[in-house]
Amino acid sequence: MSKAAKIALGVLALLLIALPWLLDPYRLQIAILTVTYSMLGLAFAFSLRVGLPRLDIAGWWGVGAYATALLMQRADMSFWLAMLIAGIIAVILGWLVFIIAMPRGMIVFLLFGMVLAMAFYQLFGSLEFFGGWGGTGIIPQPTIGSFTFANKPELYYLGLFFLAVNLLVYYLLYNSKIGRAWNAIGSSLKLASSVGVNVVRYRMANVLIGNFFIAMAGSYYVAYSLVAVPSAFGFNFSVYILIYAVIGGFLHSLAGPILGAAIVTYASEYLRVVQEYEPIVTAAVVILVIIFMPMGILGLIDRRVKPWLVHRKLYAWLRKGGGKGEGEVSA
Amino acid sequence: MEKGKGRFLHNWIFIEQRVGGKLGVALLELKNVGKNFGKLQAVSNLDLIINKGEIHGLIGPNGAGKTTVFNLITGTLPATSGNIVFNGEDITRLAPHAVAQRGIARSFQQTFLFTFSTVLENVLIGFHMNLQAGSLKEFLHTPASREADREAREQALEIIDFMGLSAQKYELAGNLPHGYQRALGVSIALACNPTLLLLDEPVTGMNPVETTDMVERIRKIRDKGITIVVVEHSMKVVMDVSDRITVLNYGRKIAEGLPDDIKKNKEVIEAYLGEDESDAA
Secondary structure (H helix, E strand, O other): OOHHHHHHHHHHHHHHHHHHHHOOHHHHHHHHHHHHHHHHHHHHHHHHOOOOOOOOHHHHHHHHHHHHHHHHHHOOOOHHHHHHHHHHHHHHHHHHHHHHHHHHHHHHHHHHHHHHHHHHHHHHHHOHHHOHHHOOOOOOOOEEOOEEOOOHHHHHHHHHHHHHHHHHHHHHHHOOHHHHHHHHHHHOHHHHHHOOOOHHHHHHHHHHHHHHHHHHHHHHHHHHHOOOOHHHHOHHHHHHHHHHHHHHOOOOOOHHHHHHHHHHHHHHHHHHHHHHHHHHHHHHHHHHHHHHOOOHHHHHHHHHHHHHHOOHHHHHHHHOOOOOOOOOOOO | OHHHHHHHHHHHHHHOOEEOOEEOOEEEEEEEEEEEEOOEEEEEEEEEEEEOOOEEEEEOOOOOOHHHHHHHHOOOOOOOEEEEEEOOEEOOOOOHHHHHHOOEEEEOOOOOOOOOOEHHHHHHHHHHHHOOOOHHHHHHOOHHHHHHHHHHHHHHHHHHHHOOOHHHOOOEHHHOOHHHHHHHHHHHHHHOOOOEEEEEOOOOOOOHHHHHHHHHHHHHHHHOOOEEEEEOOOHHHHHHHOOEEEEEEOOEEEEEEOHHHHHHOHHHHHHHHOOOHHHHO
């Protein structure tokens, strides 16, 4: 990473930390939503690395939220323990479900995910165990010792912490041996298996790790909404998660979904004026994005702005690792 | 067709197991292997022995089932009948990655590459299964894993150098000219540290200079102790490079033997050479 990039990242981090002082409570709520949706978008981009587009994320998000809420409400667990167990439930349940779909390839996985998301939504609403369509009822606020996460700034920082954990783990995974195998699967399935990568197992590992972090986002969701209702976890929302990655730029697995989530969440607040036509407007915008910047905003920056900012030869030299002789083009 | 099979099948194997002065030991053995696609028999009753340390040419007209044989060996396609034994182990029902882990690497007829990665990264992915550092250590970037990483990188660079791709090592694989892409395909296969290397049309689309280079490299790879099976359309290259040749037609073996004998074989000429005289020149 170059010095300029490090400075830019530092400034961005400071800005994110200072956000509660800069925004009014209403806008801070949008920031909290953005943080949650970023985590979901990251999980989408994460599985896209192994060539699996997920349309079941909203469902697993609901599993995480419901598990956390019910464990806190009925088993009197602390938020943290409930969060951990919710994550484990999402992983185990995911393993049981995907063991059927995973060996059958991408299309089956995709359709399976769609059905799964719809089924979860229906189950949350119609089963009495989950509290019906009205939701679980109010759950206690998360606490550490005597400190309670009650106000927006504290909840925002909690989310920022979760997001940072997500980013750190994803970053380390992408740059490890596992990440290399995932990249191989994502770019050529046949070649990857011909060099000895167990495609089904690596894909399964990816999806289950994703499930854990999606459930974590679900726990965070109930930490500020204090209730889990089925309508929040509908199948439609899974499509919005896909849109985050597309608008941000799906080749950028870390920055892309976060940027996309921020833009879409913020923009949809302004789209409230068009009311029930909001999905149509959003879809039109997405179609325009796909036509005019198929690689998303970050992809556009890569192609147009970067070569323009830096002299072409210098850019090529930087790509080769700045003369260190260790060329690495990070994905 | 039946007659041809009976004539060549068993005689030749025993006579020709002495190749290049070495006593041939069977490394890979296909026993009565068949593959049906619905009613179409792509491969039927195929017996094939690949000896250690030889370059074995696999030829035949279009649609003879050469690539299917590769797909059967590597587990990409499940065999309908018969057994495939590699190094004394039955690998008939293994998945492609499991076959690769036992030491069979392949290059593809259509070039499959990790197009968004550099040449070096492509070869490093081939090292995937040879890296010894445990996954957790690797995940935490310990010094040991870094050491293993550097070692892999050095070996990858060696392979790249051997395949004549040094000048392109930091270029994106998708941007390479066709000839280099094929060479990269072979490099990735070599990075798997194979015992048996399956090359599917390694010189297709190459110019004469590149072809000569590739043939030279295939020989050198054999000299390093790697057994090679080559599927190739160009008769000149196959005759030039192979120690032993098997001829397929309509999924059946019609001949097997030394290049010179294959050239004289009537049935082969009928099935293959007569059909495309210019190729045989």
